[in-house]
Every structure is written in structure tokens, then in C-alpha cells.
Amino acid sequence: MLLAKVVxxxxxxxxxxxxxxxxxxLLEKCNQSGEKKGDYLVALDLIGAGNDELVFVAESTSARETPVTVNKPVxxxxIGIIDLIDENEKIVYKK
Amino acid sequence: MLLAKVVxxxxxxxxxxxxxxxxxxLLEKCNQSGEKKGDYLVALDLIGAGNDELVFVAESTSARETPVTVNKPVxxxxIGIIDLIDENEKIVYKK
Amino acid sequence: MLLAKVVxxxxxxxxxxxxxxxxxxLLEKCNQSGEKKGDYLVALDLIGAGNDELVFVAESTSARETPVTVNKPVxxxxIGIIDLIDENEKIVYKK
Amino acid sequence: MLLAKVVxxxxxxxxxxxxxxxxxxLLEKCNQSGEKKGDYLVALDLIGAGNDELVFVAESTSARETPVTVNKPVxxxxIGIIDLIDENEKIVYKK
Amino acid sequence: MLLAKVVxxxxxxxxxxxxxxxxxxLLEKCNQSGEKKGDYLVALDLIGAGNDELVFVAESTSARETPVTVNKPVxxxxIGIIDLIDENEKIVYKK
Incomplete structure (x- = not known):
């Protein structure tokens, strides 16, 4: 899964x-600290992610495996809104 | 999903x-403002997208999950013709 | 799908x-005018594509969805041998 | 499958x-000697991989094919925690 | 499918x-002449490929479609051990 911010x-x-x-x-891919990388993608949102929230996104066919999306061309x-990321015991992102 | 224009x-x-x-x-990939990026792909069209329209495209197996394409090698x-994209509260693309 | 020539x-x-x-x-990826890009891949051929023909290729699991390939690790x-490509109303490739 | 370390x-x-x-x-992709490459991804862990362990990761829909993940959007x-990698008869990574 | 050598x-x-x-x-990706490209991946082997043999590899979900791997996270x-590759009527690789 990849990290991205809602833009x-x-x-x-x-x-x-x-x-x-x-x-x-419209999402912009981010590194693990939530810094934007200038690379964009379009994703389906079923959990109500808000502007500027850091999320993680499943690509490929796995995107169809929810009750709503099963057998849909997505x-x-x-997958989730991120509250916190720690890297090597340090908090690198906090919502 | 990725953004592209019909060319x-x-x-x-x-x-x-x-x-x-x-x-x-024949599609040319675009950024979120509809500017072409010089990168091309071939996609199946079932919704009648016209020349120069900005669309979003599902790749990978999800491409088979419509009544017409199920179990076809596509x-x-x-997925859709885009009317409008807003980024950080500003309209960056309008049809 | 991507464009490639049989080499x-x-x-x-x-x-x-x-x-x-x-x-x-053995295929070499091409741009929309049929110019080779120096990037190679191996693909299964079920339609008898000949040397130097421009074809379009489905990658990922969709490659399994034909009567012959269903549930095979391909x-x-x-998908098809290309006769003609037009780009912005001009013919950019003709067989 | 790709090689990565838990970070x-x-x-x-x-x-x-x-x-x-x-x-x-949070994983950081590695080469075959376990050296980090500065490229990150998020993966589901069902085997209890610990910090700094070298693992190999399946991407794409194959990620759904375990009893726990079947039909989940992952x-x-x-897939596994790596104990040892040999390359051309030499041990290049050891846990 | 991609070309790679067992390393x-x-x-x-x-x-x-x-x-x-x-x-x-552990495989190292190769060009069509069998020259290594410095790019590595991990693949499941069910046909007994030996060290330094040139093989072609299916990625993505197609990797699960053999009696042994069906519904496994691979x-x-x-897919095959390569005996010979010809490019533009010339033999560019021979085992």
C-alpha cells in the first residue's frame, strides 16, 4: 500500500x-513523514477522508474487495486514515 | 486510477x-490540471469518451469488472469522463 | 494496454x-508511431502476430482471460494486431 | 516478490x-544484501516481523490469498522473514 | 513476462x-541477450531452475495459477527455462 494525502x-x-x-x-503521494512528492493519483473513498489527511491506499485488484466495490472496475x-507513523522508534508523522 | 486525455x-x-x-x-497521461505528460497508453472505452476529453482510467484486473468486459483480456x-477537478479548494481543471 | 512490436x-x-x-x-515497446523504445518484454501470442507487426498487449491478470489461458500463469x-493509429486526426501509424 | 526491512x-x-x-x-525496500534503498511501502504483517528484520513481500492481488486476508482490500x-540470502555461492545477507 | 537469471x-x-x-x-533481471541489469527480485521456483539459467517470470496474480500455488500469496x-532467443532472425541468447 502507498501513502498519500487528500488534496x-x-x-x-x-x-x-x-x-x-x-x-x-485526488491524492498526492507522500513519504513516511507526510511530505508530498508531486505524484498524483485518483482513488475511491468509502471512509470519508478529509482534505489534507494522510491515508494509505491499496492499488490493483485488491481495490475491489469491499462489499461496495466487489466486481466494480476500481x-x-x-484503506485507512493514518493517525501516527513511527520510524526507528521516532514519531515521524502525527495527525 | 490515473488521469489521461483522449488523443x-x-x-x-x-x-x-x-x-x-x-x-x-489512444490516451495521453495528464496531470491534475489536464496538462499532457508525453506518456501514452491504450484503453478500452465503453462510455463514448471524445477527443481531448479528460478521463480517469482503471488499470490492472479491475478493468474486467463490467458486464461487457467480465473475463475478457483487458x-x-x-471509468469516467471528468467534469471538474479541484485541488486545495481551487478549480484546476474544468471541462 | 501497451504498444509493442514483435522482434x-x-x-x-x-x-x-x-x-x-x-x-x-519477444516484444519491444513502441510509442504511438511504432518507434521502438529499447524496452523489451515476453508475451504469449494466440493470434499469430508476425515479425515487426505492431500489437497491443494486456499485462497483469487480464492476460489469463481467454479460453486457452484461463487459470494459467501468464x-x-x-490482444490485437494494429492496422492503424490516428492521433489528433492525423494517421501516425499504418501497417 | 520484493525485499524490504521493517522500519x-x-x-x-x-x-x-x-x-x-x-x-x-512501514517497510523500506532493500537490495539482496539488506541495504536500504530509500523507497518505502506499507504492508500487512500476519507473521510478526520485528523491527529491522529483512522480509519478502508479495504485492498485487496475491496479497489477499491467506485465510485471514481473502477478499480483503490489501x-x-x-510472506516470509529471511534468514539468509546467498548470491553466486556467497552469503550476502545473514540475519 | 520478464527475463531474469537465477543468481x-x-x-x-x-x-x-x-x-x-x-x-x-533470487533473480537478476536481464535483457534479451541474457546480460544482467542490476535489478533483483524474488520468485517462486517450481520447475527446478539452476544457477545462472535464463528464465522468464510471470508477476502479479497470474503467479498463483498453478495447481501448487492456487490461492497462495505469491x-x-x-514460467520457463529459456533455451534460445532470436531477435530479428539472429540468435541473441543460447543456453
Missing amino acids: GTIVSTVKNDSIKGSKYL DAII | GTIVSTVKNDSIKGSKYL DAII | GTIVSTVKNDSIKGSKYL DAII | GTIVSTVKNDSIKGSKYL DAII | GTIVSTVKNDSIKGSKYL DAII
Whole structure:
């Protein structure tokens, strides 16, 4: 899974995903301290991640394995909102 | 999912996809403002995306999870046509 | 899917794929005009692509979704032989 | 599968994985001698890998294929803790 | 599929793969002439590839589709040992 921050929203009316009320967010990839890396992706959000929150994202087919997304054409989904990351016993990110 | 613009069409008569009337488009990857990045891919289009429209694309196996593509050998499909992207409360792309 | 040209053949007698008469080709990735990029991959060919033909290739699990390859350990398969590509209303590749 | 060392922990309370007691670790990718490469990922740990241990990690959908993770949205899981790596008959890493 | 040479072995006693007698090899990616590229990966070997042999490897979920690996968390498996590669009618690699 990769680390990313929520930086925006994607508005799309013509869609092929058959997910009712699906919400797609614009994410910017981050390092383990939450610093942005200038690399963007679009991910499905089912947990209500807010702007500037650090999240971790599953890519590839695993993105379909929730009751809502099963057998839907989605390849990136937010798995969790991160509260804290420690690296070598030091806290490197705190919400 | 990644962002890309429709820039062309792929014509192919000898195919192995068993998708009737399948339409393959040439896409150029874009940043979140819709600026092209010089990186191309081929994707299946089932929603009628037009030339120069910004779309988001699912890659990997998720591309097979629509009624038309299920169990077909496709690994990139257009999920939605983008109307608008906002980043940090500012509109960075508008159709 | 990615664009590539057939540049050679892989001969292998000890195999783990249980695909009878499977034929593996050496491909070189190309841009949308059919220019080679110096990046190679091995793909399964079930449609008889010939030397120097431009093809498009599905990678990842989608490569298993044909009657012949279902549940076989293959992750790259030639989907179609390309006749023509147009980009921004201009023909950039013709067979 | 890729090689990586355990360097930290991810704490997340709002999650979408439905895996009870799931533990996510921060890993840093390594070469075959266990030297860190400055490239990080988040992986699910079900075998109790400890700090600074060298592990190998499956990415992509294969990450879902354990009794605990089947049909869960996880795309990176620790497969094994490495005791020893030999390269060209020489031991290049030992725990 | 990618080309790689067997360069070593991974020894791991704490594993999460439930594959009896599974053997993991250290591979170094190669070009089509069998020249090593300095890029390594770990793959499951079920066909007994030996040191310095050139093999082709399936990555992603396709790695699970053999009777032994079905539903196991493996994402790279050796598909075949290569005897010969020809490129543009010339033999560029011979075992």
C-alpha cells in the first residue's frame, strides 16, 4: 500500500463504475513523514477522508474487495486514515 | 486510477478480446490540471469518451469488472469522463 | 494496454504453463508511431502476430482471460494486431 | 516478490479492511544484501516481523490469498522473514 | 513476462505461504541477450531452475495459477527455462 494525502476532488457525471454515490478523491503521494512528492493519483473513498489527511491506499485488484466495490472496475481505494507513523522508534508523522 | 486525455484511436481487425464492437482509444497521461505528460497508453472505452476529453482510467484486473468486459483480456478501461477537478479548494481543471 | 512490436521468439522446453503449443514472443515497446523504445518484454501470442507487426498487449491478470489461458500463469498476452493509429486526426501509424 | 526491512509502524483507527487486529508496518525496500534503498511501502504483517528484520513481500492481488486476508482490500503482505540470502555461492545477507 | 537469471537462493523459515517445500530464488533481471541489469527480485521456483539459467517470470496474480500455488500469496513465479532467443532472425541468447 502507498501513502498519500487528500488534496482534492474529482467530479464526473458520465461514469462506468455502477457504484452509487461513489466519491473519487485526488491524492498526492507522500513519504513516511507526510511530505508530498508531486505524484498524483485518483482513488475511491468509502471512509470519508478529509482534505489534507494522510491515508494509505491499496492499488490493483485488491481495490475491489469491499462489499461496495466487489466486481466494480476500481483499482485504487483508500484503506485507512493514518493517525501516527513511527520510524526507528521516532514519531515521524502525527495527525 | 490515473488521469489521461483522449488523443486518438486504435484500429485493429485481428483481435483476441471477444468484445463485440470494442473501441480502443489512444490516451495521453495528464496531470491534475489536464496538462499532457508525453506518456501514452491504450484503453478500452465503453462510455463514448471524445477527443481531448479528460478521463480517469482503471488499470490492472479491475478493468474486467463490467458486464461487457467480465473475463475478457483487458487491463485498462475508461471509468469516467471528468467534469471538474479541484485541488486545495481551487478549480484546476474544468471541462 | 501497451504498444509493442514483435522482434523475436523465445524457445523454452522446460515450462510451467500447461498451455499446449503456447508461443512466446519477444516484444519491444513502441510509442504511438511504432518507434521502438529499447524496452523489451515476453508475451504469449494466440493470434499469430508476425515479425515487426505492431500489437497491443494486456499485462497483469487480464492476460489469463481467454479460453486457452484461463487459470494459467501468464501475465502478458497480445490482444490485437494494429492496422492503424490516428492521433489528433492525423494517421501516425499504418501497417 | 520484493525485499524490504521493517522500519516502523502505521497507526490507523478509521479503516476499511475488516481485518480484525490487522497490523500495518512501514517497510523500506532493500537490495539482496539488506541495504536500504530509500523507497518505502506499507504492508500487512500476519507473521510478526520485528523491527529491522529483512522480509519478502508479495504485492498485487496475491496479497489477499491467506485465510485471514481473502477478499480483503490489501495489496502488500509480508510472506516470509529471511534468514539468509546467498548470491553466486556467497552469503550476502545473514540475519 | 520478464527475463531474469537465477543468481541465488532465499532461506526463510517463518513463512506465510502454506506451500510445502516452496523454493524461493533470487533473480537478476536481464535483457534479451541474457546480460544482467542490476535489478533483483524474488520468485517462486517450481520447475527446478539452476544457477545462472535464463528464465522468464510471470508477476502479479497470474503467479498463483498453478495447481501448487492456487490461492497462495505469491506474486512472481518462474514460467520457463529459456533455451534460445532470436531477435530479428539472429540468435541473441543460447543456453
